[in-house]
Amino acid sequence: MTQVRYAAIFVLAVFAGAVAEAEAQWKPDKPIEIVAPSGPGGTTDRTARVVAKILIQHKLVDVPVNVVNKPGGSGTIGLNYLNQHPGDGHYMIVATTGSISNHILGLIPYNHTAFTPLSMLFEEYLGVNVRSESPIKTGRDLVEMLKKNPESASFGISTSLGGANHTTLITCLRAGGVDIRKLKAAVFPGGSATTTAVLGGHVDVVNTGLGNMVAHLRTGKLRTLAISSPKRMWGDFASIPTWREQGVPADSSSWRGLMGPRGMTSQQIAYWDKVMAAMAATDDWKKELEENFWVNGYVNAQAAKKRLDEEYIEYQTVLTEVGLAKAK
Secondary structure, three states, rough: HHHHHHHHHHHHHHHHHHHHHHHOOOOOOEEEEEEOOOOOOOHHHEEEEEHHHHHHOOOOOOOOOOEOOOOHHHHHHHHHHHHHHOOOOOOOEEEOHHHHHHHHHHOOOOHHHEEEEEEEEEEEEEEEEOOOOOOOOOHHHHHHHHHOOOOEEEEEOOOOOHHHHHHHHHHHHHHHOOOHHHHHEEEEHHHHHHHHHHOOOOOOOEEHHHHHHHHHOOOOOOEOOOOOOOOOOOHHOOOOOEHHHHHHOOOOOOEEEEEEEOOOHHHHHHHHHHHHHHHOOOHHHOOOOHHOEEEEEEEEEEHHHHHHHHHHHHHHHHHHHHHOOOOO
């Protein structure tokens, strides 16, 4: 009986050691899905496709990488989809401020702590844009007009009220003395749809990523009034003044990162830390940052979690002030 017992213990020990070794060496064994919680076009979709392209081209993973668009519900459809794959390191989503604000807004019953932060990728400063024929010539003009009548201009917002584009906008306009509770805003599923709306005259103003606007700026179809960065950007936007330069004491950024489903193991997180650090160090990624007017902000999973925790508190304060917060 003693020999049988020792034999059983030995078998269990070998099995446990094999499991531990397998976990320590975790890597994907089926295609990766990167979820873009928006429609095609715009920064969120572009981020997913750029990350996928670099992972494949530089052979940073050994399996295919697919981008899956899950627009709708202010990003909640994508988050709900990710939540259907607990503990599976083959799924991740492009994280935006909606990943934290949607809970504050009461759109989803869980906040960012229900997922696994994997990385922050970059900061994105946003530009306020109008059609070239608009009578609004500068950011200061827009602020003065809205101070007199907050409903005198309509804004196109993607992809939700309380999301990055909206919160960045109201942060700057509030600093300029505008009653942001009375602004007129229409929500669109992505940056491409928002751009189409302003070009078609369906809304007067859009606040969005510079990469979404640059082609239309070059053709003269749109005019950028102000940028939410602390200092001027580069390239086509080098001549565009910041809000601060126009007497509005504010700057505000959006960001993009990556989150996995809840329950990922430390080995899975370590794998993606290594892969994403390698991706962020490539010349191709640096080129994408420059061409899309993204400011490098890569940090690993641990630092990303800290950033999300801090911003949840900040967004809860801002959204409470404008009457949008539902979560306590």
